Amino acid sequence: MNRNLRTRLVSICALASMTFLAACSSSDDKGVAGGSSGDAGIVAIKDLDVAGVAQKGPFIKGSTVTVQGMDCKTLKFTDEFFEGTVKSDKGDFTFDDVTLSSTCALFEVTGYYLNEVTGEKSSEKLTLRTLTNLKDRNSVNVNVLTSLEYGRVMNLAAGKETSFADAKKQAEKEVLAAFDIEGVSSKFEDLNIFEKGDDNAALLAVSVMVLANVNDTEISERLEEYSTAIAKNGSLDEGSKAKMVDWATSAAANGTLDSIRKNIESWGYADEVPAFESIISAVKSSSDDSTGSSTGASDSTRDSYLNPKIKYDSIVDSRDGQVYKTVKIGNQLWMAQNLNYADSVKTPSLKGKSWCYKDSSEYCDKYGRLYTWTAAMDSVALATDSLNPRDCGVHADNSYCRLGDDVFQGICPDGWHLPRKEEWEILIAETGDSSSAGKALKATSGWNDFKDESGNGDDVYGFSALPSGRWVAYNKDFFDGGDYAFFWSSYFVGTTSAYGMGLHRTTDEALMGSDNVSGGQAVRCIKGAASISAGTLTDERDGQTYKTLKIGNQIWMAENLNYAYKSSDGLDSSSFCYNDSLEYCEKYGRLYTWAAAVDSLALFSQNCMGCGYESSYSSFNNVVRGVCPDGWHLPTSTEWGTLYESVGEIPSVIQAKGYEKWSNATNIYSFSAIPAGNRYVGNYQSLDVAAAFWSSTEESLGNPVGNVTKNSYAFTVTSDEVNQKSAFYKHYALSVRCVKD
Incomplete structure (x- = not known):
């Protein structure tokens, strides 16, 4: 069988450094590849003893640590290379007799670390790095903040008038601003998650927040994503921030932050764990203020029907910034809320073909919108697709849709699509069968919003279906609000109908059936691009x-x-x-x-x-x-x-x-x-x-x-x-x- 599979962070900047490091070697922790830089008569740092700690959580004993020389003016790496290892599970390391031709250097650590959320050793290795100036310095720490600023420093200073010092100063401010953190005065390479103080609390808070809803395998990709965004423009995209805010909200409410503190205390390396919780709470609050209810994620009205026992994730629709809870059921990843996208300028298929129930925005806020099938399929885009144009009911004659058995994004966010008929059938089979899945899929509350009658479901899987009703083209009116939930699929039937999945208030059934494409129904999206x-x-x-x-x-x-x-x-x-x-x-x-x-x-x-x-x-x-x-x-x-x-x-x-x-x-x-x-x-x-x-x-x-x-x-x-x-x-x-x- 295969050996254990490994995943690690590979950023553009790191790859650039590999080019210079590839020819280097050393025989021991003090060696300089190719001989001492002093041999060439140019020495800026001579016989310097330097120590530090490597922390995500702390990197464990035996993790590899390297020092690479770098020209402070050009930011080009030299062939001066030192290699050592982390001495203990506290993450500490030392280098003796470092000699360099310039005062700047890259410190890099690769290895396993103690995960703050789980409290255990990580299952995958991670690489973090620090750019520093060793003039008047004999201590350098490597951590998440130093790694996040790396690419930005390189972009600001390489080949430009900005000095290394000014680039570092600007990058540090921008990284902190990306996490809505203010008031940190210490240099990033001086921070330590095991020491008290607000600056160290900021480091620990960021170290924790980058773990939001990812496992050890995914943390490298998360850091690469954040590093790339910050390197490009000094900030994180709104989608990344929204995910972080959503996690912070949940973590504060469900005891995760308390668990993290206990994990760190149990390691025995901190006399006093810094107050990182207040930093995370401040990030959550400031982001909530700026985001408001327009995202929907923090809207208590919209979230009130979700099953509190289910662990939800979330996505951000980049088109309008709305946030939707998501839930994994079996091998499928579903939106746990109905789509509420309404921009008919960006998406002409929606013009005149989507509604709030009873034309009231309060129903859209909680139940999402109702869409005709041609709007749900984004029929205008289908008709003009240069690769495979389709005629999908965009004309007055309600033209026949010549569709294959493909996956169609429709009006779903990027990376998601309108469910196929088969995918609805898989969901029904996963949650029971056609005669019992309805109860398992219906929300535990919200079915009595329209009338004072019972009809709530068990919602044991977190799908949280609500009785959003429908719009009927023949009557040009709204029906079945509070009684039925109808969801479109991408499967077309004949010339005027398409399949969907339906639930009723008083039965436990979940049934597939067809309806006229001009009628309005809810949309739930499933993970996967078209x-x-x-x-x-x-x-x-x-x-x-x-x-x-x-x-x-x-x-x-x-x-x-x-x-x-x-x-x-x-x-x-x-x-x-x-x-x-x-x-x-x-x-x-x-x-x-x-x-x-x-x-x-x-x-x-x-x-x-x-x-x-x-x-x-x-x-x-x-x-x-x-x-x-x-x-x-x-x-x-x-x-x-x-x-x-x-x-x-x-x-x-x-x-x-x-x-x-x-x-x-x-x-x-x-x-x-x-x-x-x-x-x-x-x-x-x-x-x-x-x-x-x-x-x-x-x-x-x-x-x-x-x-x-x-x-x-x-x-x-x-x-x-x-x-x-x-x-x-x-x-x-x-x-x-x-x-x-």
Whole structure:
């Protein structure tokens, strides 16, 4: 089986530093790669002893710590490199006799850490970094704040008139402002989560807030997201802030902050844990004041029907800033509130085709809007789609909608879509069956808002359906408010009707049925970006034809590559059929070593010539054609990450049907991931159990020494998990999917 999979933060700035560090090596904690800088006669720092602590929570004993020299004026890294380790689980480290040609340096730590929320050692490694000026300094701490300011400092100072000192000062102010924190006067590299004081409380508060609703695997991506946003314009986007505010609200109410304090105290490293709770409360309050009820997330009226026993997440609709609770039910991720999007200027399909019940905004505030089916499908956009135009009832004659079995975003937020009929059926099956699921899906309150009658549900899954009623085109009036909940699907029936899911006040049923597309019903969105079939491609090298599809803005092969290298002797030792049998190649495609996947022999392109098991290439995340057909390329881990964000973390939606271990496969995106297994040192394994697809991105473990990189990332799918960054030795043989240039 595969070795443990690892995910770590890889930012643009970090990758830039890797280029300089790749040639460095040291024999001990005091070594300078290539000899002391003093040998060249230029010494700014000589024999400096420097100490510090590395903290997320604290990094554990044995974590790698490095110091890299940097020119203070140009911000270019030198070849002066020191390596050491964290001494104890408190995160402390020391370097002796540091000698540098300039006073500036980059400190970087990589390792496991103690998680403040769980209180336990993290399951994944993390990398944090600090840029500092060592003039008049012998103490440097590495933490979340120093890491968040890194990219911004580089952007402000590199190649510009802004000095390193001024760039640091500005970046620190902007990072604090991004979290609505004021009054911190200490430099970030002086802060310590185990020491009292308001400045240290700010560090601990930010360290905690970046963990909001993410696990150890996702924290690297969260920090990369925040770092990239701050590096670009010195602030976080509103969506990120809204998620943080929502978490802070919940954490203060459900005892999470108390639990965090107890965890930190139990480690025994702090005489007094700083008052981080007040910082988080202040962030929550200031953001609430600025956001107001327009977001909907903090609106008590809108949230009052949600099940308090359910752990909700949330999303922000970037079009209007509204926040919606979300809930995972089985393998599906649903909005737990009805859509309330109404901008008919941005979305012309809505013009005259959506309403608040009884034309009263108070009903929209709680129950969301009612949409015709053509509005819910965003029919104007469908009719003008340049890739695959459809005529979807936008004309006076209510034209027939020629729709396939694709996934349609409709008026849902980016990354979400109008549910297919099949997805509603899966939800019903997950929460009971057609005769009992209704009670489990209905909210526990809100069904007596219209009339003083019983009818509340159990809402055991947090779906929290409300009796929002409908608008009937024939009567041009509103009906069934307080009695029925109706939700559209994307499935069209005949020339005038579409399917939806309905619930009634007095029954336990959840039923699928059709209604006229001109009528108005509620919309619930489900996680996943829209996919549109894009046809086929023919590989001119051997004439094989592959299905393709569009998911979000990417066009992917919908089948595994089956191209075989043909050497002069007719043999191929770099790609394989499972169990060395051609019948498996015909069904599953071929398995390629990483060197074969990136085309290390340069048969088709030059940009990865000579890449292999212990040979790296410097252009991380650059396009590498590899073994792919002309006009296509081997995906980077970033491109796999885009797919992951589009389809979500639920494996069934991209799994091909018909495999015993994937009995829940729905393949609604038609990606048709096949559990083709893999090959390692002559042994074949995991057939019909797991799929693994190479990326062109190498795994970066700290700072590569001697340009040796033995591992690369792959996109993996198992029965219960999707992982966008699984690390494999390069001499594994995995499947290949190509993405269009």
